[in-house]
Amino acid sequence: MTVPSVLFLVFALCAAVVFNLSAAKPWRQAVLLVVNIGFLASFSHDPVAYVPFLGFLAFGFLAQGATREGGRPRLFLALVVLMVAAFVWLKRYSFVPKETFLAFPYLLIGFSYVFFRVLHLLIDSHQGAIERKVGLVSYLNYTLNFTTLISGPIQRYQDFHRMETQRLPLGLVEMGTAVERIIIGYFKVAMVSLALSMVQRQALQHLGPALFLPDRVGSGALIAAVYPVYLYFNFSGYTDVVIGVARFFRIELPENFNRPFSSENAIIFWGRWHMTLSGWLRTYVYNPLMMQGMSRITAPSLVRYISVFCLFVTFFLVGVWHGQTTEFLVFGLLTGGGVAANQLYQVTMQSMLKPKGYRALAANGVYKALARGLNFTWFAFTQLWFWSTWKQIADISHTMGPLALGLSALAIYGVATLVLAALEMSRPAVLALTWGGAPVVRSRYVRTAQLTALVVITAGVTLLLNAPAPDIVYKAF
């Protein structure tokens, strides 16, 4: 089942109706379990395909139970290593010998996210951060939650469990807000990201060695710059939909995006982009690394550089986690390198300008606009290793030539700086618009009109995309 899709929404609606028939916890847990298993079963009709997935889940459940509240520290460490190794092996990372892989096809839908959830449970359970023993039904509902299975967001077990026990209100207003979120999310995925992917595909098709330099620069800039925007609308749209859907199951999922392109540097950016992933890595990679580093390195001149190293490792993992090929290795190096370089720059500037001087510089409007543009350009550059292959990168580089490549980067930087600055300046003004003393944009009536418009556009385009293309039209007789 594709998420989001009309089928998914109908499935979720039916499930939500049954889920809310009774307020009894066992009923809701049982319904959610059936729904989660039903959703998972929609991906393959071959029971064998589920064996590795379920094996991993069983391993996680037993492991967290065996090492609860500080018990068996060596076993805990061994289980963590084993869990990471199992993930890498099942995901078939390119550095793992192929001969060791399972020979039959198996399901890996949402496996990376399940891995994060299970590992988090194992660690938190061992550290005593989870007060009560995790029950099997609760464990399965948490790890297989159909709203977050495919691509997150990565919710903490503690938050999920709190909502299992406490009844979140679900009145008309809450449902309306959830529907609003679903409509906006669906529009982002089905319309905006579709249009952007078409633009990028056409720019790729258009790019050729015979084009004049300005045309090559324009096409190259479009190819590189459109993808991050497409990815934002695609992923944040998906997140909006699942947050809205989960609300009907009285679950409040964490946010994953917070206007990431308004960030002035890579560190802030990763705090606003795929927030639950970077938050997870901050908790389980960055913080422990920092603690270790601080305890081992005591020289004052070096302490400030520990964070540079820790950020590099953390965000290198962010990149590498996304895929199994060498392209993602480079994506990881660039992501980690970018964040580390950013931290190094901040440390250096603070020592040069003193904290007060650096704060004044960072608060300067022009500096912020230029920094925002640079951050976007860097992200678009790193994304080349995210969406393309080595062959595509080589083809594009060869077709464009060094001059056009350089000019494209400058064009992206210039346009991104201006557009993002304009958006940042206009946003408060738009939000401040009032009518009769009430805010216009956030008004219930304006939002209803906006959402209706989005529904009309989405329905119209979806209908057209599913209707056969017309043949030659004979109307002359």
Next chain:
Amino acid sequence: MSEIPSPLTFRDAWLLPLICLATVLIMLIGAEVAAQVFWPEEKDNSCVVHDDTLLGFHHRPHCVSRMKAAEGPWYTNRYNECGFRSMASCAPVAPGVRRIAFIGASISGGHLVEYEHTIAASLGQSLTAMCPAPVQIQNLAAAGYTGRKNILRMAEALRLHPQAVILVQTPVDIENQLDDTLPPITDAILAAPPKVAVRVKKIRKVGLMQQASNIVRESRAVVVAQHFMFSDPSVYSPLFMANGDTAVFLKPPFTPIWQARLTRFEELIAALADQAHRAGVPFVLVFVPHQAEIAMETGAPRPPGVDPLAFPRTLEAIALRHGAVFVDASEVLRRQPDPASLYYRVDGHPSGKGQPMIGRSLAEHLANLRPGPFLDCHGSIASASPRKSS
């Protein structure tokens, strides 16, 4: 979105649904009005006169009409004293001037493009530039002249004493051989076709659902939306393949329905070739591919089993069996960098950019035809000196 929303009031209960309804209406009506204003369309040819029991219609002699596809520019149709879309008179040509006659349906007739951009006119201009003497075009084709109606047009074309007769065909022409009501065409009919006014069928009253369906189908806003969506061949091609029987010609082996159509088409080609051969005139069959074929040939995802070349190969075999010259325009169109621009994306006819390419390519084919009526012409447009077109 995170702030706590205020509770719904009684006013909201009626105002919110009203806002929804008003938004839907404003958007639908607004989009249609904007599309009608900015993408005007005129597809009724005021020069058409329904005066023929067999062909259905003719074009009024010395008539001028203006038409426009929603996706294209305004263009002018000019008909000569014989009612043919030609700049030249249909009277016997001056010594040395050669003449080519076009028969067929909409694409042969240069439907939806300005005369200079039609296949016929481009062919005439190119051959005139390539040959020592002018080459004149008489275009007897028109949208709707499909199937055996072409036998009647061939007889009329041969009376003009051309050096070649050209029939341009697309898969759609072969699918829609709209000649079921046509009686057997005898020599007597060919010698003197009856010209009697036909009664145009009055439009029957249609039901509400049918009316709604017609509104959607005829909606200009839909045309505009599709125009932009179809600019991406990877969007267009799968949608075209969803056309069922219409798209089956791309997937060999052909279904029995398509085989029957091809058999019927072969009978037509046999009859046309026989007419032309008896008059000692070369008969040329030009195949213009469907835009879906070109899209798939130039990078759009090709569904399993699709072979865009199978259909033109079949037509070529038919043409060769009956001594007709076959020219496949796919070859020139698939070489173009931006294939989507060669057709009106929604309407499907070749555009003012696609038709001249076919015309120029056809000129080179004819000039290289051995034996052929243009032996004294240069083999390519590039090597020819410019000459004023007839």
